[in-house]
Amino acid sequence: MPSYKLYYFPIKGLAEPIRFILSYMEQDFEDIRIEKDNWPALKPKMPFGKMPVLEVDGKQLHQSAAICRYLAKQCGLNGKDAWEDLQIDIAFETFNDFRQPVAAYYYDPNEDSKKLKWETLSKETIPFYQGKFEELAKNNGGYLANGKLSWADLYFVSCIDYLNALLKQDLLENTPTLKKLREEIFAIPAIKKWLEKRPKSEV
């Protein structure tokens, strides 16, 4: 059995989808959380100076989406063929297009431009993507692609959890199909176990 060590900050962020998928696989992993003060010393040892990094038998893997897609192939969370994989990738990349402006708003250090970003985000971006993703799930039997569970669903649900904490609201409150998807994923025994044991973090 390969050994897995996951390095990230002590938050959900971009590591939580990896933690979800490893948990879904029932794969033990060391969940190493680097405090801000210890990061500068570690940064040069990480490929491209970034985290999350998943160490598999000592080999450093980076880029959360690439890691999730790779792990998904080991536990049937990928598609059955190239066309299905394409649909999963489209759903994931589209969610990424939504995640980025949310993060850009939250981490903006300038109060004025932050306010401006919030205007667009709250009036346009959030309602637009909520409607579109709800529609996507409705058309796909409650999932984001192919009428069945995939890594894009786990990525979406684990990351929404993080975005909700940033935005101090539940993005899925008025999207019943997506809300049900989250409930279904949270009820998977291996995920439930992870949710119960994961360290509490504000975001």
Next chain:
Amino acid sequence: MPSYKLYYFPIKGLAEPIRFILSYMEQDFEDIRIEKDNWPALKPKMPFGKMPVLEVDGKQLHQSAAICRYLAKQCGLNGKDAWEDLQIDIAFETFNDFRQPVAAYYYDPNEDSKKLKWETLSKETIPFYQGKFEELAKNNGGYLANGKLSWADLYFVSCIDYLNALLKQDLLENTPTLKKLREEIFAIPAIKKWLEKRPKSEV
């Protein structure tokens, strides 16, 4: 034979990697370029209101990376197994991390914050990624992954061309391994043919 219609603005941007891969496949495609004035009328007809969109036999595909990964599987520009695909995905996502701040700088409408972005970009981001990508290619036999040509290389080279136009410099000038990779890709007969026939665009 399926019919391919590619919709995008009259620039290289995020469609150029798709145009490169379709050309590499020697696949005919309609290269539909939407002028800015015609975009508002078309936008609601595009999934998630964005381009590029590749129409394959009338089915609308979106998200440039998802499309490239899908096409790559049809012409051997993917990996031979999950591990190789992972390396390709890591290289692609890392390049994306570089592309985004370049685009954010170029499209920033505020002169002050644009100036600030240029400071970080020119002094930190650009030299850092130039060095890291050159090293990556050196360690991979001149390619970005697995010691052989993949869709990540085509994505990288076609998109660098675009970023160079935005930045008014050649990002590969002092990275001989990457420069050679570009030369090699530009010399592939099908790509060469595309470069000769593609419409001229400033960016």
